[in-house]
Amino acid sequence: MEKNYEPNKIEPKWQEFWEKQGLYRAQDFSDKPKTYLLVEFPYPSGAGLHVGHCRSYTALDVIARKKRMEGENVLFPMGWDAFGLPTENYAIKTGIHPAIATKQNTETFKRQEMALGLSFDWNREINTTDPAYYKWTQWIFLKLFENGLAYKARIPINWCLACQIGLANEEVVDGKCERCGSEVEKREKEQWLIKITEYAERLIADLELVDFPERVKTQQVNWIGRSEGALVKFPLVSSHNFIEVFTTRIDTIFSGTFLIVAPGSKLIDEYQDQIKNWDEVLKYREAAQKISDIDRANEEKDITGIELKGITAVNPATNEKMPVWIADFVLEQYGTGAVFADGHDKRDFKMGKKYGLPLKTSLVPDDESITDKVKNLEICYEGEGVLFNSGQFNGLTSAESRPKIISWLQENGFAESKINYKLRDWVFSRQHYWGEPTPLVHCQKCGWVGIPEKDLPVELPNVENYKPTETGESPLASIEDWVNTKCPKCKGPAKRETDVMPNWAGSNWYFMRYCDPNNAERFAGPELLKYWMPVDWYNGGMEHTTLHLLYSRFIYKFLWDIGEVPKELGPEPYKKRTSHGMILGEGGIKMSKSKGNVINPDEVIKEWGADTLRVYEMFMGPFDQAIAWDTKGVRGVRRFLDRVYNLTNRKLIDKQSVVNDNLERLLHKTIKKVGEDIENMKFNTAVAALMILVNKMEEKEEIPKEILKKFLLILGPFAPHMAEEIWHILGEKQSIFLSGWPKYDPQFIEDQLVNLVVQINGRVRDSVEIARDVSEGEAQALVLQSAKLKQWIEGKEIKKVVFVPNKLINFVI
RNA sequence: GCCCGGGUGGUGGAAUGGUAUACACGAGAGACUUAAAAUCUCUUGCCAGUAAUGGCUUGUGGGUUCGAGUCCCACCCCGGGCACCA
Numbered sequence: 001m002e003k004n005y006e007p008n009k010i011e012p013k014w015q016e017f018w019e020k021q022g023l024y025r026a027q028d029f030s031d032k033p034k035t036y037l038l039v040e041f042p043y044p045s046g047a048g049l050h051v052g053h054c055r056s057y058t059a060l061d062v063i064a065r066k067k068r069m070e071g072e073n074v075l076f077p078m079g080w081d082a083f084g085l086p087t088e089n090y091a092i093k094t095g096i097h098p099a100i101a102t103k104q105n106t107e108t109f110k111r112q113e114m115a116l117g118l119s120f121d122w123n124r125e126i127n128t129t130d131p132a133y134y135k136w137t138q139w140i141f142l143k144l145f146e147n148g149l150a151y152k153a154r155i156p157i158n159w160c161l162a163c164q165i166g167l168a169n170e171e172v173v174d175g176k177c178e179r180c181g182s183e184v185e186k187r188e189k190e191q192w193l194i195k196i197t198e199y200a201e202r203l204i205a206d207l208e209l210v211d212f213p214e215r216v217k218t219q220q221v222n223w224i225g226r227s228e229g230a231l232v233k234f235p236l237v238s239s240h241n242f243i244e245v246f247t248t249r250i251d252t253i254f255s256g257t258f259l260i261v262a263p264g265s266k267l268i269d270e271y272q273d274q275i276k277n278w279d280e281v282l283k284y285r286e287a288a289q290k291i292s293d294i295d296r297a298n299e300e301k302d303i304t305g306i307e308l309k310g311i312t313a314v315n316p317a318t319n320e321k322m323p324v325w326i327a328d329f330v331l332e333q334y335g336t337g338a339v340f341a342d343g344h345d346k347r348d349f350k351m352g353k354k355y356g357l358p359l360k361t362s363l364v365p366d367d368e369s370i371t372d373k374v375k376n377l378e379i380c381y382e383g384e385g386v387l388f389n390s391g392q393f394n395g396l397t398s399a400e401s402r403p404k405i406i407s408w409l410q411e412n413g414f415a416e417s418k419i420n421y422k423l424r425d426w427v428f429s430r431q432h433y434w435g436e437p438t439p440l441v442h443c444q445k446c447g448w449v450g451i452p453e454k455d456l457p458v459e460l461p462n463v464e465n466y467k468p469t470e471t472g473e474s475p476l477a478s479i480e481d482w483v484n485t486k487c488p489k490c491k492g493p494a495k496r497e498t499d500v501m502p503n504w505a506g507s508n509w510y511f512m513r514y515c516d517p518n519n520a521e522r523f524a525g526p527e528l529l530k531y532w533m534p535v536d537w538y539n540g541g542m543e544h545t546t547l548h549l550l551y552s553r554f555i556y557k558f559l560w561d562i563g564e565v566p567k568e569l570g571p572e573p574y575k576k577r578t579s580h581g582m583i584l585g586e587g588g589i590k591m592s593k594s595k596g597n598v599i600n601p602d603e604v605i606k607e608w609g610a611d612t613l614r615v616y617e618m619f620m621g622p623f624d625q626a627i628a629w630d631t632k633g634v635r636g637v638r639r640f641l642d643r644v645y646n647l648t649n650r651k652l653i654d655k656q657s658v659v660n661d662n663l664e665r666l667l668h669k670t671i672k673k674v675g676e677d678i679e680n681m682k683f684n685t686a687v688a689a690l691m692i693l694v695n696k697m698e699e700k701e702e703i704p705k706e707i708l709k710k711f712l713l714i715l716g717p718f719a720p721h722m723a724e725e726i727w728h729i730l731g732e733k734q735s736i737f738l739s740g741w742p743k744y745d746p747q748f749i750e751d752q753l754v755n756l757v758v759q760i761n762g763r764v765r766d767s768v769e770i771a772r773d774v775s776e777g778e779a780q781a782l783v784l785q786s787a788k789l790k791q792w793i794e795g796k797e798i799k800k801v802v803f804v805p806n807k808l809i810n811f812v813i
Numbered sequence: 814g815c816c817c818g819g820g821u822g823g824u825g826g827a828a829u830g831g832u833a834u835a836c837a838c839g840a841g842a843g844a845c846u847u848a849a850a851a852u853c854u855c856u857u858g859c860c861a862g863u864a865a866u867g868g869c870u871u872g873u874g875g876g877u878u879c880g881a882g883u884c885c886c887a888c889c890c891c892g893g894g895c896a897c898c899a
Contacts, residue, residue, distance in 0.1 A: 040899095042899085043898085043899050045899085081899075084898075084899065085897080085898060085899085086898075086899085157897070158897075166897075167897075168897040168898060169895095169896080169897060169898085170897080170898045170899095171897085171898085215817055215818060216817090218816080218817065219816070219817050219818095219893095219894075222815090222816050222817075223816080223894085223895085223896090225816095293895080293896095294814075294815085294895065295814085297814065297815070297895095298814040298815085299814050299815075300814060301814075333896095423896090424896065426896080427896080427897070429897095430897065431897095432897090502897070503897090503898085503899065504899090507899085541893090541899095542817080542818080542893055542894080543893060543894065543899085544894095544899080545817085545893090545894075546816095546894065546895080546896075547894090547896070547899090548899080581818095581892095581893095582892085582893080584892090588891085588892090619825090619826095619836085619837075620825065620826090620837095621825060621826060622826080624818090625818085625819070625892095626818095626819085626891095626892060626893080627825070627826095628825080630824080630825065630838075632824085632825095632837095632838050632839070633824090633825065633837070633838055635838085636837050636838055637837085639837095639852095640837085642852095684825090684826075684827085684836085684837095685826095685827070685828095685835085685836080687836080687837090688826095688827075688835065688836035688837075689835095689836085690836095691836055691837075692835080692836070695836095755832080757831070757832050758832095759831080759832085759879085759880075761879070761880085762831090762878090762879055762880035762881095763880085764831095764832050767832065799879090800879060801879090802831090802879050802880075804831060807831055807832095808831050808832080808880090810831080810879055810880065811879090812879050812880095
């Protein structure tokens with residue numbers, strides 16, 4: 001009787017079978033070689049699992065299954081990064097407690113992941129909102145605090161006047177509140193910051209130790225943005241003070257003719273009495289606050305600025321007086337929030353021309369044709385060159401001049417070398433509810449004091465209203481009996497910190513918790529960390545490159561520095577990082593509820609089966625690139641799996657009774673290719689190779705059982721339920737995943753006959769079948785007899801012959 | 814705007830500097846069927862030609878090379894990130 005492929009019957013059956021057998025339990029301290037495979041744990045949103053999650057998880061599931069078959073002790077865990085804004089906003093809207101929404105969402109996610117047949121070790125499931133987990137998130141914050149890496153500073157936040165709530169940048173659209181459309185203003189708030197900048201140098205240098213894609217390394221290096229330069233003091237005429245500027249172009253200091261300060265800079269406030277047009281300055285400052293930094297730094301936009309009337313600085317190199325202006329293209333956060341302006345910077349140049357400010361140049365490029373134009377300020381030259389107008393430094397190149405100018409200015413206290421980073425310290429406070437409480441109290445006598453470890457976790461109390469207070473404090477601030485407490489040090493009255501931590505706090509160390517998820521004494525025990533860490537392979541989205549990936553490297557390094565992570569593990573948490581591409585909706589646009597183009601994995605599984613979803617997502621395109629969903633492609637994959645299943649309806653024979661050389665050859669080539677492709681995450685070509693093998697098997701009246709079985713072994717990681725089902729149809733009793741990964745026989749890999757391509761002047765004119773490893777002379781003799789070639793070669797002189805063994809021969813005539 | 818990717822048939826894509834278009838989708842023709850669906854077989858980059866065959870083709874323009882989708886330069890378009898979304 002013909003058997004039919006019914007995924008909805010076989011998939012739950014095998015999922016239960018695997019779970020019962022505990023096939024995916026990672027064994028602590030096993031003698032087998034360990035492999036720690038990690039996917040970014042999801043934020044369990046109300047929308048349910050996205051097909052994009054499925055792509056990343058299936059990919060590492062394929063790798064995990066293969067590595068287990070290869071005899072490795074695999075740790076492949078899953079958890080929930082469940083604190084965050086969307087759940088809180090949902091609570092504000094509906095009144096449903098975030099903990100309840102989180103519970104529902106994680107249950108949905110877990111059910112959906114299980115339905116995909118992912119081989120996670122569910123015994124190690126973690127949740128960042130679990131007090132037993134965030135106890136250690138708080139503990140890590142305290143360690144940062146104790147080690148002087150946490151400090152308070154006034155930082156602007158987005159504040160919606162109408163909603164009375166702080167907004168994430170994402171919630172501000174064109175300067176307006178995303179929910180109510182009213183104006184958003186900047187408010188300064190005292191917030192906790194973490195000194196990630198202290199680790200800037202090491203975060204760059206240690207990238208050499210890890211196997212990350214080059215684009216990820218470049219993005220991180222550029223994000224940290226190290227630049228060598230100088231701090232230069234420009235004295236003010238009317239006081240003993242000065243304005244300090246960071247520059248990487250000290251070589252152009254002699255052409256500095258005016259200063260530009262960021263409009264929000266605190267430098268200005270100090271001189272309020274001296275600034276004659278203070279009202280105007282305030283107006284400009286307010287306007288600048290409404291423009292995003294991205295727009296302010298846009299090099300194409302119109303330059304605006306106003307003079308700080310009454311303030312004049314002096315260029316310490318030339319002793320010439322310099323007007324001082326403010327302009328919004330100078331950003332408060334970068335360097336010192338002030339620059340000196342000259343004719344060698346496009347924006348300075350534009351500003352000078354626009355407002356009739358003095359402009360000078362002091363270096364000329366190698367290209368003499370534009371020398372005069374640069375000198376006459378007809379064009380702006382931003383490159384390096386040879387100095388003029390620069391006193392004793394005339395004639396030096398930019399690179400030669402920089403150290404000399406710095407030390408010359410340094411003698412008089414006007415300059416010093418300085419390395420600056422674009423990277424900023426990490427704002428660690430949120431005026432929200434759904435996050436980890438910051439474990440600090442403020443005492444009148446003792447200042448900020450950490451909660452002792454024995455009193456952790458500081459549990460998140462219940463509130464009735466999830467909205468921040470009218471003054472912009474976290475909702476926790478309104479719980480008086482929680483806020484008012486005793487100072488752990490002096491037992492005097494103290495107030496708790498009411499801001500909670502950002503979502504990153506829980507996700508920057510979670511990979512260590514998986515090693516020892518139930519430890520009540522430590523964030524993870526040193527022996528287990530030594531056994532499982534570092535993460536051997538971490539896959540995630542490109543969009544996390546500069547935040548989560550960088551933050552978690554930093555936190556790991558910090559814990560390693562203070563000895564909480566065993567020294568022998570080394571300074572990097574992730575050995576290897578890979579990135580998946582996003583899955584877009586049909587037509588290449590982002591999937592979103594509002595566009596109604598969201599693909600729900602539940603429905604795909606219901607209609608086609610989990611194996612179809614898995615294989616489709618692996619086959620749809622290159623794993624590291626964004627790709628659009630295509631339902632027709634899903635159907636194609638299901639057709640493929642149907643054909644695989646139908647192989648069991650063929651006549652299956654014992655191998656000994658038949659010589660099936662071609663099929664055997666192809667099998668071994670496929671084993672090799674699929675194995676290598678999985679390691680290189682070239683899942684799409686691995687699936688294509690499996691399809692080619694199936695097409696070949698289908699051509700045969702009889703299929704040797706051994707060949708079918710080996711095919712099932714390499715299909716297994718992609719379509720585990722299908723492989724297990726057929727494995728058992730063939731009479732096996734044990735799980736297919738307890739069988740080893742098949743080995744290929746090298747003698748079947750190389751063909752004895754090769755196709756030699758014949759080219760004339762690099763154009764293909766013919767091809768011939770010849771024996772492998774034929775010499776150039778033999779090949780030439782053989783090829784030149786061909787009648788086809790005669791028409792091209794006759795009467796022409798062969799100038800050169802290029803021969804690539806087993807590939808091609810090219811005649812240049 | 815700045816930083817990082819990408820651009821190949823009608824579509825998703827394949828291709829250690831060496832036969833561009835594997836595999837799949839779609840489309841067309843046929844078989845099976847009362848019919849449709851499903852399934853199976855064949856065709857399918859574009860142009861000319863009955864065919865053999867020839868010419869053209871990897872976003873655009875230039876360069877290196879016996880040979881370029883692949884390397885170099887410039888430009889155009891699309892995607893990701895830009896620090897309180899995760």
